[in-house]
Amino acid sequence: MQLSRKVLRTVAGPAVAALVTGGCASGTTPGGAATPAAPRTTGTAAPAPSRPIELETTYEQVIKRVLPSIVQITTGQALGSGIVYDTEGHILTNAHVVGAAREFQVTLATGGKPRRARLVSSYPPGDLAMIQVENATGLTPATFGRSADLKVGQIVLAMGNPLGFSGSVTQGIVSALGRTVTGERHAGGGAATITNAIQTSAPINPGNSGGALVDLSGRVIGIPTLAAVDPQQGTAPGLGFAIPSDTATDVARQIIRYGQVVNSRRAALGVRVGTAVDASGEPIGVAVGSVSPGGGADKAGIRPGDVIVKVEGTATPTASDLSQILATLKPGDKVRVELMRPDGTRRTVTVVLSELPAGG
Numbered sequence: 001m002q003l004s005r006k007v008l009r010t011v012a013g014p015a016v017a018a019l020v021t022g023g024c025a026s027g028t029t030p031g032g033a034a035t036p037a038a039p040r041t042t043g044t045a046a047p048a049p050s051r052p053i054e055l056e057t058t059y060e061q062v063i064k065r066v067l068p069s070i071v072q073i074t075t076g077q078a079l080g081s082g083i084v085y086d087t088e089g090h091i092l093t094n095a096h097v098v099g100a101a102r103e104f105q106v107t108l109a110t111g112g113k114p115r116r117a118r119l120v121s122s123y124p125p126g127d128l129a130m131i132q133v134e135n136a137t138g139l140t141p142a143t144f145g146r147s148a149d150l151k152v153g154q155i156v157l158a159m160g161n162p163l164g165f166s167g168s169v170t171q172g173i174v175s176a177l178g179r180t181v182t183g184e185r186h187a188g189g190g191a192a193t194i195t196n197a198i199q200t201s202a203p204i205n206p207g208n209s210g211g212a213l214v215d216l217s218g219r220v221i222g223i224p225t226l227a228a229v230d231p232q233q234g235t236a237p238g239l240g241f242a243i244p245s246d247t248a249t250d251v252a253r254q255i256i257r258y259g260q261v262v263n264s265r266r267a268a269l270g271v272r273v274g275t276a277v278d279a280s281g282e283p284i285g286v287a288v289g290s291v292s293p294g295g296g297a298d299k300a301g302i303r304p305g306d307v308i309v310k311v312e313g314t315a316t317p318t319a320s321d322l323s324q325i326l327a328t329l330k331p332g333d334k335v336r337v338e339l340m341r342p343d344g345t346r347r348t349v350t351v352v353l354s355e356l357p358a359g360g
Contacts, residue, residue, distance in 0.1 A: 055155075058216050059157070059171070059216075061218070062157060062214060062216060062217075062218045063157070063159070063169055065218040066142060066157075066159060066212060066214050066218050066220070067109045067110075067159060067167050067169070068084075068108070068109060068110050068140040069083055069084045069109075069140050069141060069142035069212070069220075070082070070083060070084075070109045070142075070159045070160060070161075070167065070211055070212055071083075071084060071091060071106050071107060071108055071109065072106070072107040072109075072161040072164075072166050073091070073093055073097055073098070073104050073105075073106055073117070073131065073210065074104060074105040074106075074107070074114070075097075075098065075099060075101040075104055076101065077099075078097070078099065079161060079164055079207055080093060080094060080096075080097030080160075080161070080207060080208075080209040080210045080211075081093065081097070081159075081160035081161045081207065081208060081209060081210040081211030081212075081224075082097070082106065082131070082210045082211070083142050083210070083211065083212050083220060083223070084139045084140055084141050084142055085130070085141060085142070085252055085256075086141050086256075087136060087139060087141060088132070088136060089117075089132045089133040089134070089135070089136030089139060090120065090130055090131075090132050090252070090256060091106060091117065091130065091131045091132065091133065092128070092129075092130055092210075092223070092248060092252050093128075093129050093130075093131065093209075093210030093223075094127050094128065094129060094209045094210040094223065094225055094243075095122045095123060095124045095126070095127045095128055095129045095192065096124075096127055096183070096192070096209065096225075097129065097209050097210040098119055098122055098129045098131060101119070102118060102119045103116065103117070103118055103119070104116075104117040104118070104119075104131055105117070106131070106133050107166065108138075108139075109166055109167040115133045115134065115135050116133065116134045116135075117131045117132060117133040117134065118131060118132060118134070119131050120132050120255055120256075120259070121255045121259060121260045121261070123251055123255070123260075123261045124192060125192060125193070125264065125266070125356060126192060126194070126243070126247065126251055126261075126264070126266075127183065127192035127194060127225055127243065128223075128243065128247075128248060128251045128252075130252060130255045130256070142212060142220045143218060143219050143220065144219060144220045144221075144245050144248075144249050145215060145217065145219030145220065145221045145245060146221075146245065146246060147196075147198065147221045147222060147244035147245040147246045147247075148244075148246055150174055150177060150198065150215075150221055150244075151174065151177075152173075152174050152175065152176060152177060153173055153174065154173060154174045154215060154216075155171070155172075155173055155215075155216055156171075156172060156173060156174055156200055156202055156213050156214060156215055156216075156221070156222075157169055157170065157171050157202065157213070157214050157216075158170045158171075158172070158200070158202040158203070158204055158208060158211065158212070158213050158224050158240075158242075159211050159212045159213075159214065160207060160208035160209070160210070160211025160212070160224060161207045161208070161211065162204075162205035162206060162207040162208045163205060163206055163207050164207060165207075168208075170202045170203040170204075170205075171202055172200050172201035172202030172203070172238065173200065173201050173202075174198060174199070174200055175199040175200055175201050175238075175239075176198075176199035177196070177198060177199070178196050178197075179194075179196070179197040179198075179199050179241060180193065180194070180195050180196075180197065180324045180327050180328055181193070181194050181197050181226055181241050181324075182194075182320045182323055182324055183225070183226045193320075193323040193324055193326075193327045194225065194226070194241065194243055194327075195247070195266070195327040195328065196244050196246075196247065197225075197226075197241040197242065197243065197244070198213065198221070198222045198241065198242040198243075198244055199239070199240070199241055200213060200222075200224075200240050200241070200242060201238040201239075201240075202224075202238075202240065203237070203238065203240070204224045204225075204226070204227045204240035204241075204242075205227070208224045209224060209225055210223060210224075210225075211223070211224050212224075213242045219245075220245055221244070221245045222242030222243060222244055222245055222248075223242055223243040223245070223248050224240060224241075224242045225241060225242055225243050226240065226241040227239070227240045227241075228240070228241075250265070263355070264355060264356040264357065265330075265331075265355075266326070266327065266330075266331070266355065266356040267326050267327075267329040267330055267331050267333060267353040267354070267355070267356060268295075268296075268326065268331075268353060268354050268355060268356040268357070269295075269296060269297045269302075269308075269322075269326065269337070269351055269353065269354075270291065270292040270295025270296045270297040270298060270351075270354050271288050271289075271290065271291050271292065271295075271297045271302060271308075272288070272289045272290040272291075273286045273287060273288055273289060273308070273319050273322065274286070274287050274289055274319060275287070275317075275318045275319045275320075276307045283317040283318045284307065284309070284317060285307040285308055285309040285316060285317060285340060286307065286308040286309075286316050286318065286319050286321075286322045287305075287306075287307050288302060288303065288304050288305065288306045288307070288308065289304060290304055291303060291304060292354075295354050296351040296352045296353055296354050297337075297351055299351075299352070300337070300349040300350060300351040300352075301349055302337070302339065302349065302351070305341075305342045306339045306340070306341060306342070307339065307340040308322060308337055308338070308339060309338050309339065309340050309346075310336075310337070310338035311325045311326075311335055311336070311337055311338075312325070312335050312336055313336070326353070326356075329353055330353070331353055331354055331355040331356075332352065332353065333352075333353045334350055334351070334352050334353075335350070335351055335353060336348055336349075336350055337349050337350070337351050
């Protein structure tokens with residue numbers, strides 16, 4: 001997805017928030033163990049209430065049901081949100097929330113003393129991570145729904161800890177589905193590209209990252225992760241993005257079962273790249289720094305020093321653009337890649353895409 005003059009920022013919040021009139025404070029941005037029970041799922045959503053008072057009552061019921069499953073995660077420099085995944089103490093959150101930290105303080109929305117937690121595994125390419133609290137007593141696992149069943153126009157609630165205000169709730173709708181968006185680089189990993197992202201009008205503020213986007217049946221259908229920011233005008237109201245629950249639960253199951261993500265289900269060219277610029281500093285393509293031996297790019301004849309300018313006819317002026325295109329493809333797909341050689345000549349090759357390594 002292209003957002004003219006806008007960038008997407010992850011929304012982990014600062015450990016201490018300040019109140020600012022008319023705005024908000026800027027934020028910092030294999031084991032063989034048995035698999036715990038999968039998160040609860042339900043069928044089709046309940047019919048939407050038809051009267052204002054019924055809608056209000058529904059909001060109250062959903063918040064009462066889901067909020068106990070939302071936690072605040074605090075590191076040394078920042079805070080974010082998380083979702084209780086199971087009774088074993090696993091907490092699902094964003095990779096950019098945990099950053100490079102390995103130990104955390106987790107506070108339940110229902111109160112009580114912070115609980116110590118450790119990192120189980122982080123998956124920066126998908127901006128997802130799993131931590132586990134040492135004391136799982138009294139945890140309430142959330143119910144996860146199927147994001148594949150979502151429809152544009154559905155009412156959703158975003159729950160988390162924006163700016164450290166624990167247990168906050170905002171409301172909006174599903175504005176669009178199937179977006180491909182890339183956030184900023186963050187500690188512990190590069191810029192994550194999210195596929196099939198849910199666009200929502202529910203306000204997403206610093207600290208909401210890793211929380212829950214829920215439907216009116218009280219099911220988690222997404223994880224709020226990104227907010228659009230216009231460099232000239234600041235945060236774009238009502239333009240946020242969430243990782244779909246189907247992706248999040250797939251990653252969570254892999255981490256719990258194997259200790260890490262073993263199948264990214266995402267395509268890769270088999271190259272390490274950076275953005276190439278011209279004499280005036282304008283991006284002109286994606287410079288190939290190295291090529292994985294035996295990978296698709298290597299077999300197609302792509303070499304270090306080449307600049308990728310198009311994939312399947314779509315221009316790739318930056319590395320982020322290339323990531324977004326690859327995120328829409330699958331391992332095994334054949335794609336036409338237009339190259340600019342170091343001598344200035346151009347050539348188009350066909351690459352059979354491989355699988356993006358789970359570590360990036």
